[in-house]
Amino acid sequence: MPPNIPPAPADAASRRAAKPAIVYPAGTMPGPDMAALEAARRAAVKTHELIVPPRDARAFRVARGQFFRIVSIEGPQVGDLNLWNADDLAERFFSGKTRALHGTHVGTGDRLWSNMPYLRPMATISHDTLGWYGFDADGAGIHDVIGTRCDPYTNLLLNGTAYDFCCHSNLSRALATELQMEPHAVEHHVHDVLNVFMCTGFTKDTHQYFMKASPVRPGDFIEFFAEIDLLGALSACPGGDCSATHSSDAAACHPLKIEIFEPDRAALRGWTWPSPSAYHRHHGAHAGS
Ligand SMILES: [Zn+2]
Numbered sequence: 001m002p003p004n005i006p007p008a009p010a011d012a013a014s015r016r017a018a019k020p021a022i023v024y025p026a027g028t029m030p031g032p033d034m035a036a037l038e039a040a041r042r043a044a045v046k047t048h049e050l051i052v053p054p055r056d057a058r059a060f061r062v063a064r065g066q067f068f069r070i071v072s073i074e075g076p077q078v079g080d081l082n083l084w085n086a087d088d089l090a091e092r093f094f095s096g097k098t099r100a101l102h103g104t105h106v107g108t109g110d111r112l113w114s115n116m117p118y119l120r121p122m123a124t125i126s127h128d129t130l131g132w133y134g135f136d137a138d139g140a141g142i143h144d145v146i147g148t149r150c151d152p153y154t155n156l157l158l159n160g161t162a163y164d165f166c167c168h169s170n171l172s173r174a175l176a177t178e179l180q181m182e183p184h185a186v187e188h189h190v191h192d193v194l195n196v197f198m199c200t201g202f203t204k205d206t207h208q209y210f211m212k213a214s215p216v217r218p219g220d221f222i223e224f225f226a227e228i229d230l231l232g233a234l235s236a237c238p239g240g241d242c243s244a245t246h247s248s249d250a251a252a253c254h255p256l257k258i259e260i261f262e263p264d265r266a267a268l269r270g271w272t273w274p275s276p277s278a279y280h281r282h283h284g285a286h287a288g289s
Contacts, residue, residue: 024101032124034109036267037225041067041126043264052079054253057170057235059178060260061086062226065268067126067261070196070234071221075254076214076241079196079234080149080167082175083112083122084189086229091118091276095145095192104201105141107131112194112224117281120274122230127223130197133215140201140212143222147200147209149193150237155247163238163247167193170235178231196222196234198242213243221259227274234258 009015044067052058054077062068070079085091094115102110108128111121128143135141151168155161171190172183179186197216202209239246240253 029101032109032111032121032225033271034126036271037124037126039267040065040263040265041223041225041261043267044261046259047262048260050258052234052236052256052258054236054240054255055165055170055238055249057167057174057233058258059174059231059233060258062224062230062232062260064226064229064273065263065265065271066226067223067263068226068232069127069221069223069257069259069261071257071259072197072216072218073255073257074218075252076197076216077254077256078198078214078216078237078239078242079256080171080193080237081196082171082191082193082233084231085114085118085122086231089189089231091115091122092189092191093122093194094119095148095194098194099145102145104146105135105144106194107143111227115191116277117279118276120276121227123224123226125222126225127221129220130216130222133199135201136199138201138210138212139204140199140210142197142199142215144195144198144200145192146202147193147195147198147211149190149195149235150239150246152247159247165238165249166247167235167237171233174233174235178233190233193235198237200242211239211242211246214241216241225263232258 083093091114094113098113110125112123114122130142133142149167151166155163172187175186176183197214199214200211236256240251
C-alpha cells in the first residue's frame with residue numbers, strides 16, 4: 001500500500017455502498033428527431049470529399065443541415081476531430097460536457113455539444129457502422145470523449161523528445177492553413193477532441209486510460225448532422241489504429257476520408273435549429289437587484 005493512506009473508518013463499507021445516481025439523466029433532455037434525420041440522409045447527395053493524409057490533418061466546412069462522414073479507407077486508423085462554429089471560433093466542441101451528458105463513448109443519436117456560454121448541440125451523430133461494438137470485456141468502447149489528443153508538450157514531458165506530427169500539431173497546422181496564419185498563433189483554438197474510431201477505456205484495477213487496436217475497417221464510417229454552420233478539422237493520428245504507440249513515426253498509419261452530403265431539405269422542414277443557451281449570464285452578481 002502506498003504511504004499516507006489513512007485507515008478506513010468503521011463505517012467505510014456502508015459509505016461505499018451508497019447507490020450511484022446518474023448525474024444527467026438521459027430522459028430530461030429532448031432528443032433529436034432521428035426519424036426526420038433518417039429521411040433527410042436517405043436522399044442526401046454527396047457534394048464534396050477530401051482526404052486527410054496520415055500524420056496530418058485537414059480543415060473542412062459543413063453548412064447547417066448537411067451531413068458529413070469520416071470514412072475509414074485503406075486500413076484501420078484513428079481520427080481526432082475538432083469542431084468550431086464557422087462564424088465564431090470562440091464556440092467550439094466541449095468534450096467534457098458531452099461526456100457528462102452522454103457517456104465516455106458516443107454513438108448514433110448522441111450529440112456533440114459546444115462550450116459555455118453557448119452549450120448547444122453542434123452536431124448529432126446520425127449513423128455509425130461500428131455501433132455493434134458496444135463495450136468489450138476490457139470495458140473498452142469506440143469514439144471516446146475521454147482522451148484529449150496526442151500532443152508534443154506531453155510527449156516532451158514524458159519522453160524528452162520533440163515530435164511534430166501529434167494530433168495537436170496536425171490540427172494546429174490545418175487550422176493555420178485555413179485561417180492563413182502560423183500554427184503557434186492558432187493552436188489555442190485547438191481543443192479536446194472526439195477520438196473517432198479509437199477503442200479505449202479505463203483499466204479495471206488502476207483506472208488508467210488505455211487504448212487497444214481499433215476494430216475499424218475500410219468502408220466503416222461515422223456520420224454527423226451539422227446543427228450549425230461548422231468549421232471542422234480532422235487529424236489522422238500518428239498512432240494509426242492506436243494498438244500500441246502514438247506520438248512517433250513507429251505505427252502504421254492510413255489516410256481518412258471526409259465526405260459531405262447535401263440532405264433532402266424538405267425532410268428537415270420541421271427541424272428545430274439550436275440557439276445558444278438562454279442563460280442570462282449574471283452568475284448571481286445582480287441577485288436581488
Ligand atoms: Zn493523435
